[in-house]
Amino acid sequence: MSIETGAAAPPAAAGQTMFDLVIRAERIVTPHGTVAGEVGIRDGRFAAVEPAGAQLPGAETLDVGAEQVLIPGLVDTHVHVNEPGRTEWEGFDSATRAAAAGGVTTLIDMPLNSIPPTVDVPALEEKRAVAGPQAHIDVGFWGGAVPGNTAELRRLHEEGVFGFKCFLLHSGVDEFPPLSPDEMERDLAELAEIGSMMIVHAEDASTIDGAPPAEGREYDRFLASRPRSAENIAIAEVIERARRTGARAHILHLSSSDALPMIAEAKRDGVRLTVETCPHYLTLLAEEIPAGGTAFKCCPPIREEANRELLWQGLEDGTIDFIVSDHSPSTVDLKHVQTGDFGTAWGGVASLQLGLSLIWTEAKKRGITLERVLEWMSSHPAQFAGLERKGKIEVGADADFAVFSPEATQTIDVTRLHHRNQISPYDGRELAGEVSGTWVRGGQVDFQTPRGRLLRRGEA
Template sequence: MDLVLRADRALIDGGVRPAAVAVVRGVVVDVGSHDAVYDARAEVTVPAGAVLLPGFVDSHVHVSDPGPDWEGFASATEAAARGGITTLVDMPLDSLPVTTTVAALDAKRAVAQGRCRVAVGYWGGVVPENLGALQPLANAGVRGFKCFLADSGNPHFSHLTPQEFAAAAREVADLGSVLLVHAEDHDVLTRSTPPSGRSYQSFLASRPAAAEVDAVALAVEVARDTGARVHIVHVSSAEAVQVLAAARADGVTMTAETCPHYLTFATDDVPVGGTQFAACPPIRSEDDRDALWAGLADGVLDMVVSDHSPCAPDLKGAGDFGAAFGGISSLQVSPRAVWTQAASRGFGVAELSRWMSERPARLAGWTDRGRIAVGARADLCEFDPDATEQVVAAHLRHRHALTPYDGMVLRGRVHRTWVEGRTVYEALEVAA
């Protein structure tokens, strides 16, 4: 064996128990009892109190590389490793060029080469210009496709009309792939008053829940009519959860995600001028937050991913919501942010791992990660669920020190992260 990890608590088959995990050439080859005997080159004993978990998988990350000076593969994957995240999937939107062609995908892979501490996959983009020509991107290895139903904010990444969206779904279905949907209705947003000033209510009113509800309803009908695998990204509202629940009850096969910021914050948490909280769709009410947690509990929502969408600080509008870029920086803290809220609501590490490891991996088509099992990659993290730590934005490894989590005390701490059995992060101080 190359490596054996022994833990009093390891998450195996949905339960926490003592175990020894044996690794050869980056793959788990045996899961035995805690005292199982192996001939190993190296052994690691997980400290008492910590849990050996599958590495987290974040299937919604905006790296923007090559492109603007917002985030890079080196900084993003370093932050991911420190957060216990062993695989991320990059969104096609914020890089230059956007990932809507094989040439753009090749450019992104070239920039990432040799700079990544964790595994990286890529979503391809669907825009009106490449409808009917998605096969080359699929052949080149994208994990699936992402589209917008409203203005993306990027002139190089146009949104789809309802008719174009249906055509994209049929094409993606023929490819046997998955279509990720930014579900806000373009017409509803166009009719809404644009945000302005330092009041968060202005920003909230500019992106009403009705925009999300109408777009999710359209996605449900397109999924029903085409048989495509449709996935709704960053669900934010109680009404959208209700639409998805009704679709599931009616036999429509869809998946959906929400994000740490919707599960952590509510409108009253956003201070005047707090543009670091601006996201699209927006953070909503306490009732919406509670509905999202209920949606996770009953399976209407499948997973939680960061939607790490950073920008340079000067693009956050200096407190003016009308001038603020809509995106939240959270990659390194996202598992701990979710765990802080989940633990307080009675959930355990098994649910955390299902939402943030197993199901995002499945969405992206990976069967070799997101769980600790024979044949799986040895992508693992040592996680102390009871530790607490204050977030200091300047200490995070994101390219820019700007996040709404700055100053918050979060529960959980990552002691160590392995990718294919190699240590990619180890905390300097670990309690014995």
């Protein structure tokens, strides 16, 4: 594998403008398929996509090896960065470096678990102030919908958040309390009026309250404590409240395949509903999680093999719209690895750097193309968030891209990841595919000098 920069460039012909960077590759993933060609970049955007041999003139050139593919940068709309307030869990420097190492060029940060949570404009301003000088990739922000902040939603929307997140049960942190279904409907009506959307952690609190406790080292007990029915009931509630208000609603981190038929029906009925799932639900199995393996704990939980296969079917038939990480890290001590107690360990999987290789490893086994994977992880989440210049190698789009070696293999060593805390359920796992370089708006991420921008809804 090799990337060559600074190769001799042909002189610009009369009347032809020199590009800042020209890339030549045998495989370029574009919205119209994978092609051999040349890409010209000027002023941070793709300015030309031409067939191979076009001899575009560039101040710099990059030759992509035959074993590599030029891919659009990934867009991850579900990342918990946690700064300020819980920077020891993950901060903008470590998170955006990890993202870039995995080919992610844009992320949208969740309104928790930072302190303060992003539930009003001052909190948003504080978060932007700490993120701006540290971002190695482009970063946007979700707002939060919590009891008592309905009046803040419009102000946050006007300040450029991409939408609003709510929980229907305890979020895991006291400073971000849940909404009742009626409170969610009230806020959905407000969001419909201002043209925003609600993204929902959909698990039903009363169902979980009535489930068996999760204490102990056995994963089966934890799985029983977060039953599929809790997701199914909450998703049905979201669908009904979105139907009544006409608002856009989005189901976060779908884990229960039982919900797929009602989601498909709601979409057919015209409910403005979208759905995501995550690498851990598509690559890990409840049957294989060891006793005390708290690195695997997340909410909703990783379920059984049959459930996983139905989630893949939901992706392929379009019921599930895209894949994002739900990177939800914590310090190692909060995962309680010494006791292995699933009842007390923090629930969240760290995977921001690994998403593309995780999904590609499984997709290859199923005969799914890299182009389809990139729709799920790049163009579709970009479209969902209204990021019109992201997620595609196309004239006019931001020159966000990565070089990916689909036939390479790598064995994950958690100590070599950019994540702040060295714990992951993927440690030691062999994966297919490896990112060898990432560029944001035409500049290569060097992991030392932050060059990312802060994004606002409607301006990205």
